[in-house]
Amino acid sequence: DPDRQLKGKVAVVTGGAKGIGYAIVDNLLNNEVKTVIIVDKNRARGLKAEEQLNCKHGGNRTVFIYGDITKHLDRVSEQIFQCYGCVDILVNNAGILNEYDPKKTIETNAMATVLWADRFYNCMRKDWGGKGGTIINIASISAYMSDPFLYFYKASKFAVLGLTLGMGHEYNYLSSGVRMFAICPGLTRTDLTLSQQMTVDEQVEVFSRFTEVALWQSANHVGEVAVLLFRTASTGTAYTVVGGAPPVESPDRENTTVDFILSL
Numbered sequence: 284d285p286d287r288q289l290k291g292k293v294a295v296v297t298g299g300a301k302g303i304g305y306a307i308v309d310n311l312l313n314n315e316v317k318t319v320i321i322v323d324k325n326r327a328r329g330l331k332a333e334e335q336l337n338c339k340h341g342g343n344r345t346v347f348i349y350g351d352i353t354k355h356l357d358r359v360s361e362q363i364f365q366c367y368g369c370v371d372i373l374v375n376n377a378g379i380l381n382e383y384d385p386k387k388t389i390e391t392n393a394m395a396t397v398l399w400a401d402r403f404y405n406c407m408r409k410d411w412g413g414k415g416g417t418i419i420n421i422a423s424i425s426a427y428m429s430d431p432f433l434y435f436y437k438a439s440k441f442a443v444l445g446l447t448l449g450m451g452h453e454y455n456y457l458s459s460g461v462r463m464f465a466i467c468p469g470l471t472r473t474d475l476t477l478s479q480q481m482t483v484d485e486q487v488e489v490f491s492r493f494t495e496v497a498l499w500q501s502a503n504h505v506g507e508v509a510v511l512l513f514r515t516a517s518t519g520t521a522y523t524v525v526g527g528a529p530p531v532e533s534p535d536r537e538n539t540t541v542d543f544i545l546s547l
């Protein structure tokens with residue numbers, strides 16, 4: 284299936300200046316993607332990533348565009364569509380963890396992810412004149428787990444999973460030709476997990492204990508899994524990737540088929 288081959292494709296990765304996003308960019312470039320556009324609000328890290336990745340992979344295949352996903356969708360998407368067309372792949376990866384700022388958490392992780400997905404979906408969709416594509420949303424195991432931690436973050440990631448299961452549903456794919464799936468990583472060593480904005484005070488002890496006993500993984504593992512899933516994942520699915528292990532389909536997904544509804 285040519286849609287599942289990376290060779291020659293153009294990808295956009297939000298939040299690709301560091302952490303999981305950077306690892307996804309690096310792995311896409313390792314696998315013959317033609318160009319990766321990093322959109323990030325950290326200008327210094329974005330320029331550094333562009334330089335490092337062009338040094339490593341050559342050919343000016345990495346392009347950094349400064350942008351805050353909560354503010355600059357119009358400017359950045361117009362620039363991208365003008366230079367590269369609707370692109371083949373969008374990785375909605377940029378996200379924050381700040382339990383002291385629920386509004387910013389929802390605006391970044393949920394609202395901006397929804398709006399970026401919508402903008403690129405509409406450009407890519409075959410029934411509106413596009414050529415199809417793939418949108419990968421980076422959710423989290425927090426997107427479906429029931430535990431007492433990080434509840435604003437969890438609310439934002441439930442939204443990302445809901446968007447993926449609905450917009451990416453097979454029924455929509457049949458007309459749009461846009462595949463959408465989510466990756467739900469567990470604890471991954473990045474700056475986000477070093478932040479001190481995680482838990483409400485009364486949870487510090489129990490959360491610390493959880494992070495001591497939980498399985499951790501490298502960002503590069505998530506990057507490798509993103510490439511694997513690009514080649515194998517069906518639309519409207521979500522995959523958990525925890526502790527450096529291979530991905531497994533995320534639990535608790537009840538699929539409502541349109542055939543079933545129409546048969547009632």
Ligand SMILES: NC(=O)C1=CN([C@@H]2O[C@H](COP(=O)(O)OP(=O)(O)OC[C@H]3O[C@@H](n4cnc5c(N)ncnc54)[C@H](O)[C@@H]3O)[C@@H](O)[C@H]2O)C=CC1
Binds near residue numbers: 351377468472
């Ligand atoms: N590190 C972890 O344990 C896990 C992380 N995730 C998710 O993975 C994604 C990436 O996280 P990490 O790499 O760990 O974080 P990170 O903090 O290392 O990197 C996030 C990147 O996103 C950028 N970013 C943040 N807000 C932005 C905005 N408004 N506009 C543009 N760029 C923005 C940052 O500048 C940074 O370069 C997030 O969505 C996070 O929720 C999911 C599961 C586990």
Ligand SMILES: CC/C=C\CC(=O)/C=C/C=C\C=C\C=C\[C@@H](O)[C@@H](O)C/C=C\CCC(=O)O
Binds near residue numbers: 469482483491
């Ligand atoms: C429930 C976690 C599930 C999914 C992973 C995810 O999406 C986000 C993880 C976010 C944060 C993980 C942080 C881990 C931190 C540890 O290294 C320790 O530093 C925790 C120690 C104290 C926390 C107290 C505090 O400062 O709030």
